[in-house]
Amino acid sequence: MQWRRWGAISIGVLVAAALIISARPARLRLARVTHVSATTPPVASVSLLYARGARPQFVVLDITGAHGAAGSATITGDQEFVEAPLTGAPGGPYRIDATLAYRIGGFLVLRQTSFDLDRG
Numbered sequence: 445m446q447w448r449r450w451g452a453i454s455i456g457v458l459v460a461a462a463l464i465i466s467a468r469p470a471r472l473r474l475a476r477v478t479h480v481s482a483t484t485p486p487v488a489s490v491s492l493l494y495a496r497g498a499r500p501q502f503v504v505l506d507i508t509g510a511h512g513a514a515g516s517a518t519i520t521g522d523q524e525f526v527e528a529p530l531t532g533a534p535g536g537p538y539r540i541d542a543t544l545a546y547r548i549g550g551f552l553v554l555r556q557t558s559f560d561l562d563r564g
Contacts, residue, residue, distance in 0.1 A: 469546045469553065470497035472520075476561045477507065477538040487532040488515055492524045500544040500555075511535030537561065 474493040481487045481518045488507055500521035505528065507515045512532035519526050521544070539560050 467548065468497040469544075469548065469555065470499050471495040471555075472503070472542055472544055472557055475505065475540045475542055475559045476535065477540070480513075480530070480534045480536075484511070487527050488513075488529045488530050488534075488538070490517070490526050490528060490540065492526070494524070498546065498548075500546050502545050504543040504545075506541040506543075508539045508541075509533075509535050510537055513538075 471494070472492060473495050474491075476491060477488050478491050479489040481489075487536070490505060490507065492503070503519050503521055503523075505517045505526065506515075507513070507528055507530065507539050509532070511534065513530040514532040515528040515549070517528035531552045531556060539558065540557065541558045544555045544557070547554070549552055
């Protein structure tokens with residue numbers, strides 16, 4: 445009887461830990477411009493890499509280049525790739541400012557992060 449109780453408690457603790465880990469917001473680990481097209485207007489291809497956890501509801505990406513290029517895109521948190529049109533003269537290195545919006549326990553939580561990376 446004692447073993448059944450400890451077994452049930454262990455399963456409950458494991459389930460609770462799995463729920464807590466999945467409810468933790470997934471941090472944006474990397475955002476980088478992988479390619480800029482030569483079309484008019486130029487389009488920046490951006491790849492995103494998330495850590496484990498709950499994906500954001502939406503992500504706002506603001507891209508600025510060293511030569512005056514600027515662009516913005518709003519995407520769902522499920523996307524890992526986005527193309528954003530740029531205004532101005534394209535040229536790296538590019539800076540990406542990301543605003544991530546999570547819904548945790550019914551509350552809106554915003555996180556901001558920035559990446560300064562040269563074109564891949």
